[in-house]
Amino acid sequence: MMKGKWAAVLVTVMVAVLLAAGGLFLGGCAGPRTQPETRITAEIDPGEEDAAVWGRYYPRQYASYLKNREMSPTVYGGSVPDSKLDQKPYLRILFAGYGFGEDYNEDRGHIYSVEDTREIKRITPKSVASCWNCKTPTAPKKIAKEGVAFYSRPFSEVDKDVKHPITCWDCHDPKTMQLRVTRQNMINAFQRQGKDVNASSLQEMRTYVCAQCHNEYYFKTDTKEVTNPWDRGFTVQDIEEYFNTANFADWVHPLSGANMIKIQHPEFELFTGSVHQSAGVSCADCHMPYIREGVEKYSSHWWTSPLKTLNESCKACHRQSTEWLRERVLAVQHKTNNLLDIAGEEIVRAIRVIEEAAKAQGANQDKLKEARQLHRKAQIYWDWVAAENSMGFHNGPVAMHTLGLAVNAARDAQISAMDAMGRVFIPPTVKHTGRTEEDAGKVVKQGEAGSIPKQ
Numbered sequence: 232m233m234k235g236k237w238a239a240v241l242v243t244v245m246v247a248v249l250l251a252a253g254g255l256f257l258g259g260c261a262g263p264r265t266q267p268e269t270r271i272t273a274e275i276d277p278g279e280e281d282a283a284v285w286g287r288y289y290p291r292q293y294a295s296y297l298k299n300r301e302m303s304p305t306v307y308g309g310s311v312p313d314s315k316l317d318q319k320p321y322l323r324i325l326f327a328g329y330g331f332g333e334d335y336n337e338d339r340g341h342i343y344s345v346e347d348t349r350e351i352k353r354i355t356p357k358s359v360a361s362c363w364n365c366k367t368p369t370a371p372k373k374i375a376k377e378g379v380a381f382y383s384r385p386f387s388e389v390d391k392d393v394k395h396p397i398t399c400w401d402c403h404d405p406k407t408m409q410l411r412v413t414r415q416n417m418i419n420a421f422q423r424q425g426k427d428v429n430a431s432s433l434q435e436m437r438t439y440v441c442a443q444c445h446n447e448y449y450f451k452t453d454t455k456e457v458t459n460p461w462d463r464g465f466t467v468q469d470i471e472e473y474f475n476t477a478n479f480a481d482w483v484h485p486l487s488g489a490n491m492i493k494i495q496h497p498e499f500e501l502f503t504g505s506v507h508q509s510a511g512v513s514c515a516d517c518h519m520p521y522i523r524e525g526v527e528k529y530s531s532h533w534w535t536s537p538l539k540t541l542n543e544s545c546k547a548c549h550r551q552s553t554e555w556l557r558e559r560v561l562a563v564q565h566k567t568n569n570l571l572d573i574a575g576e577e578i579v580r581a582i583r584v585i586e587e588a589a590k591a592q593g594a595n596q597d598k599l600k601e602a603r604q605l606h607r608k609a610q611i612y613w614d615w616v617a618a619e620n621s622m623g624f625h626n627g628p629v630a631m632h633t634l635g636l637a638v639n640a641a642r643d644a645q646i647s648a649m650d651a652m653g654r655v656f657i658p659p660t661v662k663h664t665g666r667t668e669e670d671a672g673k674v675v676k677q678g679e680a681g682s683i684p685k686q
C-alpha cells in the first residue's frame with residue numbers, strides 16, 4: 232500500500248519540522264543518550280589517587296582534566312580566586328565575628344582544591360580534619376578506616392598525608408570505571424531515608440557524583456562529623472526548620488547577638504526542583520559535555536563555567552544561538568545579583584537597629600529576641616543564594632523567591648527591633664494575603680469543577 236507508506240513518511244517529516252520549529256529540540260534530554268564507550272584498558276590499583284596514573288589509560292579525559300588549571304573569569308563566575316569581600320564590602324558586616332568575614336574567595340578549578348585549602352586564612356590551628364572531606368581523596372579513605380573519630384582530628388595532623396586534590400578516584404571505581412559516590416556524608420544522608428545512593432540510575436549518578444561535595448552541610452557539634460541537613464527535604468525552608476529544630480548555630484553575631492548559620496554551597500539543593508532538574512537534566516550534561524575528536528567522543532573533565540562552553544554544553548539540547556543562551560543566563564544573573572545586594576543591605580540595616588536596641592535602656596527583651604531570630608532567618612535566605620555558585624541560574628524563580636523572603640525577614644527584624652525600643656513607626660499588623668500553594672491547588676480544583684472561586 233504505497234499510499235499508507237507515504238502518509239507515514241509525511242507524518243514523520245511533519246513531526247520533525249514541528250519539533251525543530253519549536254525552537255528547542257530536546258532530543259534525548261531525559262532519556263538515555265549514546266554514551267561514549269568506556270573501554271576498560273587497565274586495572275588501576277583500588278587506592279590510586281594520582282590522576283596521572285589513571286591518565287595513562289584514559290588520556291583524553293586526563294588531558295581535559297588538566298585544563299582545570301586554566302583560570303579566566305566570567306561575569307559572575309569563572310575561576311579567578313577574587314575576594315568576595317572586596318566585591319561586596321557589606322559581607323564584612325554580615326559575617327562579622329566569623330572566619331568568612333576575614334577571607335572569602337571565589338572558587339576555582341578542582342586541581343587547586345588542596346592548595347586553596349592550605350592557604351585560606353579561615354583555617355586556623357583550631358581547624359578540624361572535617362575541612363579535608365571535599366578537597367582530597369585522602370579524607371574519605373581515612374574515614375573508611377577511622378570512622379567518625381577522623382573528623383575531630385586536627386586539620387594539620389592530616390595535612391602531612393594529603394598529596395592529591397580532587398581526582399578520578401573521587402567519582403570512579405577504578406576497576407569498572409562506574410560512577411560512585413565516595414563521600415560518607417551523602418551515603419549516610421540517603422541511608423537515613425532508606426536509600427542506597429550508589430544504586431541510583433546512571434542519569435542520577437551524573438548529578439550525585441557532584442552533589443556529594445556541592446551541597447549544604449554542617450559539622451555536628453560533638454563529633455565534627457560532616458552532615459547534610461536533608462532529613463526534611465532540600466528546600467531552604469526544610470533546611471531552616473532542620474537547623475531550628477536541632478537548635479544549631481555556627482556562631483553568634485557580635486553586633487546583633489543572633490545565633491547564625493553559615494550556608495555552604497547549595498548547588499545541588501537549589502538545582503533540585505529547577506526546570507532543568509525536573510526535565511531530567513544532570514550536572515554533567517552542562518558541566519561535562521561530550522567532546523568529539525575525530526571518531527572519538529568523550530566527556531569533558533574540565534569542570535568550569537558553561538558560559539565558556541555554551542556550544543558543547545547547551546546545544547546538545549537547545550537549538551538557539553549561543554548569543555541567546557548567554558543572554559538568558561545573564562538576564563537571570565543580573566537580576567539575582569541586584570536583589571542579592573538589596574537583601575544584603577537590608578540585613579545590614581537590621582543588624583544596626585538591633586545593635587542599638589540591645590544597648591537601649593529598658594528595651595523589650597521579647598521583641599529583641601524576635602528581632603534576632605528574624606536576623607538569623609533573613610541571612611539564611613540571603614546566603615542560600617549568595618553562597619550558591621551560579622548566581623541564581625541553576626533555579627531562577629526559586630533564587631528570586633528566596634531573596635524576596637530574605638528582604639521581608641530583614642524588614643520584619645528592623646520593625647521588631649524598633650518596637651523593642653518603643654520607637655516610632657510601628658506599622659499595624661498586616662495579614663499577608665499571598666496565596667499558599669495549597670490554597671492555589673484548591674482554587675484550581677474548584678475551577679475545574681466549574682464554579683467561580685470566592686476570594
Ligand code: HEC
Nearest residue numbers: 305307308309441445498499502513514517536538620621
Ligand atoms: C542547564 C545547565 C546547568 C546545569 C544542569 C547545572 N549547571 Fe552549574 N552552572 C551553569 C551555568 C550557566 C553557571 C553560571 C556560570 C557563570 O556564572 O559563569 C553555572 C555555575 C556553576 C558553578 C560555579 C562555576 C563558576 O564558574 O564559578 C558550579 C560550582 C556549578 N555550576 C555546579 C553545578 C552542579 C553541582 C550542578 C548539579 C547539581 C550544576 N551545576 C548543574 C549551568 C548548569
Ligand code: HEC
Nearest residue numbers: 267269282285289292293296398399402437440515529530
Ligand atoms: C567529579 C567527578 C569525576 C571525576 C573527578 C572524574 N570523572 Fe570521569 N566521568 C565523570 C562523569 C559524570 C562521567 C560520565 C559518565 C557517564 O555518563 O557514563 C565520566 C566519564 C568518564 C569516562 C567514560 C568515557 C567518557 O568520557 O564519558 C572515563 C574513561 C573517565 N571518566 C575517566 C576519568 C579520569 C581518567 C579521571 C581523572 C583524571 C576522571 N574520569 C575523573 C565524573 C568524574
Ligand code: HEC
Nearest residue numbers: 309310338339340343344347365440441444514518534535
Ligand atoms: C570531592 C569533592 C568534589 C566533587 C566530587 C566535585 N566538586 Fe566541584 N568543586 C569542589 C571544590 C572544593 C571546589 C573549589 C576548588 C577551589 O576553589 O580551590 C570545586 C569547584 C568547582 C567548580 C568551579 C570551578 C571554577 O573554575 O571556578 C565547578 C564548575 C565545579 N566544581 C563543578 C563540579 C561538577 C560539575 C562536579 C560533578 C561532575 C563536581 N564539581 C564534583 C569539590 C568537588
Ligand code: HEC
Nearest residue numbers: 255257260506510512516517537544545547548556559560
Ligand atoms: C540535556 C538537555 C539540556 C541541556 C544540556 C541544557 N538544557 Fe536548557 N532546557 C532543557 C529543557 C528540557 C528545558 C525545559 C524547557 C522545555 O522543555 O521547553 C530547558 C529550558 C531552558 C531555559 C528556559 C527555562 C528557564 O529556566 O528559564 C533556558 C534559559 C535554558 N534551558 C538555558 C540553558 C543553557 C544556558 C544551557 C547550557 C549551559 C542549557 N539550557 C542546557 C534541556 C537542556
